[in-house]
Amino acid sequence: MEEILRVEHLTKVYENGILANDNVSISVNRGEIHAICGENGAGKSTLMKVLFGLEQPEQGDIFVKGEPVRIQSPSAAIKLGIGMVHQHFMLVDRLTVAENVVLGNEPRRGILIDREAACRVTEELGRKYNLEVDPTALVADISVGLKQRVEIIKALLRGAEILILDEPTAVLTSQETRELFEELRHLRDAGHTILFISHKLDEVKALCNRVTIMRGGRTLGTYELEGLSKSDISRMMVGRDVVLKIEKEPASPGAVELSVRGVEYWSELGKKMIDGVSFDVRRGEILCIAGVEGNGQRELVELITGLRSGGAGSAKLRGTELLGRPIRAARKLGMAHIPSDRMVYGVASSQSVKFNILAGKVEDARYTGKLLFRDRAIDRDMEALARAYTVKCTSADQTVGMLSGGNIQKVVVAREMSQEATLLVADQPTRGIDVGAAEFIRRRIVEMRDAGVAILLITADLNEALELSDSIVILHGGKVVAYFADTRALTEEEMGYYMLGVKSQTPEEVEGAVHAS
Amino acid sequence: MHHDLSGQSAGNEALNPSAQQQRDPHRGPAGKGGGLGAPRDINSRFELIRMLVAILIGIAITALVIFAVSDTPLESLRYMFIGPATTPRYFFNVLELMLPLVFTGVAISLCFSAQQFNLTAEGIFFFGGMVAAVAAITTKLPDGLHPFFCILLAGLAGGVIGAIPGLLKYRWNASELVISLMLNYVCFSVSMYVIKNHFRDKDAGAIVSYLFEKTAVLDKVVAKYRLTTGGVVLAAAVCLLAYLFMYKTRWGFSVRAAGANMNFTRYTGLNVAFAVIGSQVLSGVVAGMGGAVEMLSMFTRFQWAALTGYGWDGVIVAIFARNNPRHVPLAALFLAYLRIGADIMMRRTGVQMEIVKVIQAIMIVLLVAESFLAKTRHRMVVREATRESIVAEEVA
Numbered sequence: 001m002e003e004i005l006r007v008e009h010l011t012k013v014y015e016n017g018i019l020a021n022d023n024v025s026i027s028v029n030r031g032e033i034h035a036i037c038g039e040n041g042a043g044k045s046t047l048m049k050v051l052f053g054l055e056q057p058e059q060g061d062i063f064v065k066g067e068p069v070r071i072q073s074p075s076a077a078i079k080l081g082i083g084m085v086h087q088h089f090m091l092v093d094r095l096t097v098a099e100n101v102v103l104g105n106e107p108r109r110g111i112l113i114d115r116e117a118a119c120r121v122t123e124e125l126g127r128k129y130n131l132e133v134d135p136t137a138l139v140a141d142i143s144v145g146l147k148q149r150v151e152i153i154k155a156l157l158r159g160a161e162i163l164i165l166d167e168p169t170a171v172l173t174s175q176e177t178r179e180l181f182e183e184l185r186h187l188r189d190a191g192h193t194i195l196f197i198s199h200k201l202d203e204v205k206a207l208c209n210r211v212t213i214m215r216g217g218r219t220l221g222t223y224e225l226e227g228l229s230k231s232d233i234s235r236m237m238v239g240r241d242v243v244l245k246i247e248k249e250p251a252s253p254g255a256v257e258l259s260v261r262g263v264e265y266w267s268e269l270g271k272k273m274i275d276g277v278s279f280d281v282r283r284g285e286i287l288c289i290a291g292v293e294g295n296g297q298r299e300l301v302e303l304i305t306g307l308r309s310g311g312a313g314s315a316k317l318r319g320t321e322l323l324g325r326p327i328r329a330a331r332k333l334g335m336a337h338i339p340s341d342r343m344v345y346g347v348a349s350s351q352s353v354k355f356n357i358l359a360g361k362v363e364d365a366r367y368t369g370k371l372l373f374r375d376r377a378i379d380r381d382m383e384a385l386a387r388a389y390t391v392k393c394t395s396a397d398q399t400v401g402m403l404s405g406g407n408i409q410k411v412v413v414a415r416e417m418s419q420e421a422t423l424l425v426a427d428q429p430t431r432g433i434d435v436g437a438a439e440f441i442r443r444r445i446v447e448m449r450d451a452g453v454a455i456l457l458i459t460a461d462l463n464e465a466l467e468l469s470d471s472i473v474i475l476h477g478g479k480v481v482a483y484f485a486d487t488r489a490l491t492e493e494e495m496g497y498y499m500l501g502v503k504s505q506t507p508e509e510v511e512g513a514v515h516a517s
Numbered sequence: 518m519h520h521d522l523s524g525q526s527a528g529n530e531a532l533n534p535s536a537q538q539q540r541d542p543h544r545g546p547a548g549k550g551g552g553l554g555a556p557r558d559i560n561s562r563f564e565l566i567r568m569l570v571a572i573l574i575g576i577a578i579t580a581l582v583i584f585a586v587s588d589t590p591l592e593s594l595r596y597m598f599i600g601p602a603t604t605p606r607y608f609f610n611v612l613e614l615m616l617p618l619v620f621t622g623v624a625i626s627l628c629f630s631a632q633q634f635n636l637t638a639e640g641i642f643f644f645g646g647m648v649a650a651v652a653a654i655t656t657k658l659p660d661g662l663h664p665f666f667c668i669l670l671a672g673l674a675g676g677v678i679g680a681i682p683g684l685l686k687y688r689w690n691a692s693e694l695v696i697s698l699m700l701n702y703v704c705f706s707v708s709m710y711v712i713k714n715h716f717r718d719k720d721a722g723a724i725v726s727y728l729f730e731k732t733a734v735l736d737k738v739v740a741k742y743r744l745t746t747g748g749v750v751l752a753a754a755v756c757l758l759a760y761l762f763m764y765k766t767r768w769g770f771s772v773r774a775a776g777a778n779m780n781f782t783r784y785t786g787l788n789v790a791f792a793v794i795g796s797q798v799l800s801g802v803v804a805g806m807g808g809a810v811e812m813l814s815m816f817t818r819f820q821w822a823a824l825t826g827y828g829w830d831g832v833i834v835a836i837f838a839r840n841n842p843r844h845v846p847l848a849a850l851f852l853a854y855l856r857i858g859a860d861i862m863m864r865r866t867g868v869q870m871e872i873v874k875v876i877q878a879i880m881i882v883l884l885v886a887e888s889f890l891a892k893t894r895h896r897m898v899v900r901e902a903t904r905e906s907i908v909a910e911e912v913a
Contacts, residue, residue: 013895013898013899058899307783307784326786327783327784327785327786328786328787328788330786331785331786332786337784339784344780345780345781345784346781346784347778347781348774348777348778348781348782349777349778350556350777350778351555351556351773351774351777352553352555352556352557354553355553355556355770355773355774358553358770359770359774359781359785359787360785360786362767362770362771362787363767368766368767371766372761372765372766373552373553373765373766373767373770375552375553375765378552378553379552394558395557395558397554397556397557397558398556398557398558399556399558399560399561400556402558402559402560415785
């Protein structure tokens with residue numbers, strides 16, 4: 001086996017101080033499909049960005065075909081025969097497939113672009129590698145799978161021998177995924193090398209020859225996939241057997257805290273996003289709103305928490321209307337809210353940890369006198385909260401923006417959970433953070449439930465929805481299509497049927513989400 | 518030039534209040550690791566280094582320019598950088614110039630902290646001077662009270678004007694920057710109209726007002742210099758109060774939160790209306806008071822014929838002070854020292870005092886340029902990160 005690419009002792013530190021790659025080494029052979037596996041934030045994407053010249057490493061050596069190289073820019077990478085297919089396609093929608101393929105090195109006739117030559121080149125490449133596309137179609141009109149194919153052709157036209165695919169199947173249907181795999185195998189047999197980044201273990205097993213596993217910015221090693229089971233890979237990725245069971249007693253719900261009735265919402269384009277949604281959240285229970293992205297849960301939670309205005313219907317917190325009232329009022333009534341986007345809403349990233357935790361408590365008599373803050377109490381309690389929520393920072397005076405994603409989320413959670421709230425709206429509370437932090441946050445949510453807080457959970461993670469919540473409301477097309485009072489008997493498959501609109505419950509069953517009070 | 522002893526000792530006295538206002542906030546828990554100041558970490562350390570380097574480069578380039586244009590470069594440099602400290606008169610000139618800069622610097626810091634780019638301080642300073650002048654001409658009050666009544670009135674007027682861009686921004690999301698720039702002309706024209714048509718002293722040659730009541734003029738620290746005790750005390754008080762407001766109260770907290778992230782401010786239930794409108798009103802109050810103090814310190818009748826430029830200087834001061842009122846006196850002293858130094862140099866050696874603009878321009882460009890010294894910062898971050906070995910938990 002001939003080695004085509006080798007990375008030795010590579011280290012990359014981002015501006016915010018995150019050590020994304022820590023002494024990473026990897027060796028890739030010609031003509032293999034090499035998987036890079038790791039959790040979110042393990043450093044896979046960073047390594048690929050370095051290889052494609054998008055990021056510059058602090059230390060380390062890269063060898064292509066045995067020669068030491070410095071990859072200063074994507075064009076340098078392309079010259080070395082390294083091509084990349086990004087997660088988000090870099091195509092111009094208003095141009096045709098052929099125009100996109102030749103963009104940057106267009107065949108010319110005089111001062112004009114030779115469109116015929118562009119089409120010819122595209123078709124030839126397509127035939128050669130079994131990647132058929134219609135060169136005259138507008139990119140805006142073709143499917144996601146075809147767009148990806150165009151990206152691959154683009155890279156091949158520029159002479160890519162090593163192709164980097166960053167989570168290519170995330171956007172594909174299962175049919176498209178199968179086709180992609182066929183194409184990739186064909187490319188491999190033609191002598192190309194493919195770096196395949198994924199955390200879908202089935203796909204890795206089905207497609208790849210070898211796998212390199214990354215964890216916490218380091219490479220753990222490279223393994224032949226033959227003889228390696230999925231649970232072996234998963235164990236190495238996470239560093240221990242994944243515990244998805246959350247220890248909790250059955251809920252003992254109390255009085256209704258939040259009562260949502262007949263909420264409707266139209267988008268600016270006049271589309272009805274929420275269509276008569278009603279449910280109750282009781283004290284001491286975790287109610288989850290689940291649904292495929294774009295089925296109204298985003299709008300619903302923003303209406304309830306006050307981030308969005310303009311809905312119809314009512315959402316009452318212990319009898320007081322929330323819709324159309326300022327967020328200040330809802331918070332004074334006892335609502336806490338972990339927002340889905342921590343950088344947009346959750347933190348003031350240029351301020352300190354202390355500042356961010358205090359933000360919800362500035363009117364608390366413990367922290368302010370009639371005029372001035374009680375500095376000593378603030379210092380003591382904010383430090384204590386940062387510690388209690390295991391925020392990893394040098395001190396509470398550190399800038400929040402310098403922390404990692406998981407720790408920033410813990411700052412948000414520390415503030416919202418120490419608010420003495422009676423209703424907690426937890427919107428994607430563990431999205432994009434490491435396993436340890438996610439587990440910590442889930443445990444705290446259960447503790448709050450046990451202390452009698454009503455919890456409204458919104459999550460796209462089915463596993464989390466099933467494990468964490470006591471009951472589930474499923475939205476599809478802006479309507480409640482199912483209500484499960486008890487999640488213990490529910491499976492992911494069953495949820496999937498409702499979320500995708502395959503099944504829906506009768507109005508009587510859905511009525512169960514509304515508790516007579 | 519005579520070095521009279523009384524002048525010198527008075528000079529020290531005059532220095533004390535301003536020195537104190539820099540020291541005051543350091544006392545108590547605010548000084549060490551406590552309170553809610555700006556974050557303290559590698560970033561804040563880096564910012565300090567960046568500022569010092571910017572100042573050094575500015576001075577170095579100025580020195581080069583002086584060498585290029587002056588016949589006696591060493592002498593010119595000496596006048597410019599040491600001149601202001603050589604005689605009490607010069608030093609008092611520095612302090613006299615520093616006072617209006619402290620007021621406008623605090624005014625600009627207040628609204629910039631909330632990311633409200635309200636530049637009416639320029640117009641309000643002028644308007645405040647006019648209001649104080651009118652009050653000083655038309656009212657009769659006891660000696661100690663009179664100037665402070667005039668200053669208070671000017672502050673109120675400033676607050677009202679400052680509220681205009683604030684309200685329009687909050688209610689209709691109108692750009693406070695554009696409105697405040699336009700308002701400066703309104704302030705100027707209205708002030709000139711009032712003076713010309715109602716309070717013009719026709720016996721005087723130029724367009725000036727009647728003389729102020731003797732009781733309305735602030736008392737000098739020393740008879741022969743124009744620095745006034747009332748002005749110094751008020752400037753110190755304004756810095757201290759603005760600092761306490763911004764870093765020690767919940768209202769100031771919402772102002773700083775709004776400056777950092779407006780979405781966050783709204784989402785956490787902080788008072789957004791106060792952050793937007795209040796910061797601009799307070800800024801107006803301080804600028805108005807500044808104009809009044811200047812008017813009742815330096816003049817005996819209203820004789821401004823053009824905008825003073827102190828509002829714009831306030832922007833420079835605020836940039837150097839990083840919008841922290843606690844650092845405003847030092848920043849104002851620095852700018853005033855440079856200006857007086859350049860003035861001395863011009864009078865002694867003929868090098869134009871506009872040279873000071875070169876220093877200002879270079880320093881401001883370097884300070885606001887995000888990527889200046891970015892590599893150094895990155896090296897500092899890398900050193901920190903590899904030392905603490907923070908393992909990445911999420912990669913953008």
